[in-house]
Amino acid sequence: MALTRRQFLTLMGGSAGAAVLFQACGLPEQELLIDSPPAMPEDLVSGIDNWYATTNQQGGSSEGIVVRVMEGRAKKVEGNPNHPLNLGGHSALSEAALQGLYHPDRISAPQVRTGPRGSGEYREISWEDAIARLSLRLGELDSSNENNKAVFVSNPTGGHSGLVLEKFTDSLGSRHLSYEALETNVLRTALKAVFGTDSIPEFDIDNADLVLSFGADFLSSWVSPTRYARGYGEFRQGNEHRGRLIHVDSRFSMTAANADQWVHVNPGTEGLLAMSIMQVLSSSHSNAVFGDLDADGVLDSYSPANVANEVGVSVDTINQIAEDFSHSEHPIALGGGSAGAHTNGTQNLKAIYSLNHVASNLGKKGGVLLNPRSPIDGVGAAPPSNSFSEFHRLAEEMKAGNISVLMVKDADLYYGMTDTVDMKVALDSVPLIVSFGGMMDDTTSVADLILPQHHFLEDWGTDVPLAGPGYQMIGFQQPVVRPFFEHRGSNLGTKGFADILMATAQVMGKDLGLDGETFKEVIKNDAERLYELDRGGIVANSFEGFWNGVLQRGGWWDTSYKIDNVPEVNRLDGVASPEFGGLEQEFYIQPFISTLGDGSAASLPWLQAMPDAISTATWQTWVEINHKVAEKKGISEGDVLEIRPANGRTIKALAMPNPAVPPDTIGIPIGQGHRDGGRYSAGRGANILSVLDSKLDSENGSLAWAATRANVTTTGEWIRVPKFENTVPEFPRDEHQDIIQITSGDNH
């Protein structure tokens, strides 16, 4: 049958109409249900999964996690709902631990270098050989009384790993230094001075009605972000009244984005603002605390009129913040991050935390709760890290040939130190670098001998959190899977860090004085001491029952063991103005933590691909620059910019203009620019830490990592910024159908 076009269309229209009619007649619903239920055939035969509790201490913050294990393989990480700090939530860093465990570039056996240093040429050796090589060299230093020429550099390590490490270095008479690229030293010094505490207190954000934060990106990266995010959720909608967040920062961070009010200040003037707020409160409100706090009358010179200009905030705003703070029932002040990363960093933080004395919120609901000591003597939170200045001195000693053996665990000196210190050259002067790295980080890639440690999901451990929950607790870490590279038969495999040290000490004939032959035994024996305390949340008739309870819950805690006495109020010191390198340079550099921590998480592809909260950029190093400044300079997204501080060193990164960047500032994420670290991080992006000026905190010699200024020039190159924004098309605009709807208050 020949059809004309018109006939064809008529027919088609008719059949479509019939179909509609057919549906409208209303067949019984069951008959229309297509019988392909979501129970797929493969779902019907399912394996058994087990969930094991353990603790993640990567990146310096503690998180209780449970890991789903099927057929001996870890499949999924979730937050431990029992754990006092995160109560079930968890960070992307914990999730991505699985990729660390099964990373294709993990080191699977002890290695000794065969090619030139840094060439990546290694040969596998047995554990006996590896430990013999290390103990031989350490023994030589021991017998010639040169123990001081052996140095152990680790990340700040607490719990039982910290205990074994301390005993090991003590027995050798060698030095032990703790290293963090972004030090918590300044924070800890300030907290010690203001609250007399060695740990970081609990901030009861859940029950606060005003949080005044200075520079601390606490919802994203600062100290214990998962715990704070949990509190933030309650702070917003959990209580009768919605809390108010005022965030003072020189950069528009994720926390600033979530704040009700972002107060932009000039970099390093956060402490001046805190002093000014206190000055307003002391002059307008009668508060007995000022008698102790300001006995010397230092506040007088910080009136809003005096500091407004330097801080870059109006007198009215300072008065308004002071008013808000004094009118709140449960205000909290906290500070850190870039506020403590200036030449006046410690002074800034001391002034900021003193606001809590003004609010008299110590030990109170919605306030600051100090953490009690660890329940096990000798096993505490990680000690403070050594300052940048000490590492600078160490580099000088290395160059002078005074260091013969450098042992490194989870401390990437090669990557994290600014190039003005020449750590790379210094490392090259050390005859023997021994790394305990399970992955090729930059420092491990120049090591001579590698004794690869287990991944934390394969190892035992304990965790006394630096930022505890306000009561006594100790988290337990247990192997949730057998080691992926198991030391078994002809397989060389990896070993637990503490067990490596214990084996080395044994070969050297040193007695570490530990209660147990293996690391697990040491932990278990100390758990018996916990059991004997006969308190805490785990009730059991026998120690075995208690031990199982501790492992099942992921730790031990005693919610009734708190600190009740309020610390004395110490007198306020003045806050100096911040100093910067290269005043003639155009921009302040604001290095910030995005998704890769201090760079140690750069090997994990989920975190590389996780969009930055503000820019949605991934996989690269970008430069946040004000969109109007960029327009004026003819800079557009993806332009390759050269960042040049006064010290002459440069890096290149991609322009990423946005409307929230202060015009005199550029923000650059920390974490890329590794020489190694496996296929997902090597040679990618640039390392902002490497070009910073070595400006120091005036009180404790820490690196003032936000005190560098730089010029920015275009290079003429362009590279597309890998970002999530615009991956999906923009939603259609409809003024009555905003995607994000906002209400001025919860009317209901």
Next chain:
Amino acid sequence: MVDSNKWGMVVDIDRCTGCQGCVVACQSENNIPINLEEHFNQRRAIQWIRIERYWEGEYPDVKARFIPIMCQHCGSAPCEPVCPVYATYHNNEGLNVQVYNRCIGTRFCANGCPYHVRFFNFWEPEWPESLKNQLNPDVTVRSRGIMEKCSFCVQRIQRSTRESERDNEVLEDGDRGLNPACVNACASNSLIFGNFNDPDSTVSKMKEDAMQEGGRGYRLMENLGTDTNVIYLRKVDEFVVEAPHG
């Protein structure tokens, strides 16, 4: 216990911090291919749940707002009638379901979806051999040419339903085995999952409360009449700079 289930979610954007914890949890649970740099550059990265960031104003009066967006599991889903092979259909538990082995990759559903939550596999997904150890055995790995999207972690619903039936237990509201991965990951509790057919479930109560006059509830692009199974709770802000824009 109710006779039938209607799974749904409540998203409180006043609690959401934009941390992306849900995004990574989803990728881990659902065997989503690793989004490499080139995938972002080609605008073909896959995220079943994503955080959208909206700017308001500019320095110094500037705000950034975050909203998590995933498949809305529409009651009247625009993606369903356009599929020529019934690869996407509505099941009797309120889920918009994707049957991978039916999908022939026409991408009509992605065209139809107003929320842009459907993602197409332009490549065969690849993992280094060792990373395959992490893959979730409960979730099919989608091959090239297949459309995929948020399933409300249907495998968790299936497993927990099956296990509770086996053990003769009642599946409780808020059970962590039932919750999608994103909900369990969310530290600030901005995502709540549950059964809208159960009047006593948390989501039902929140929905009832939120959809009243003066409540904070709304549906994304409600004017389209898609009858979504995700209810959003409005952001609270005393000082709105201006209407948000993308």
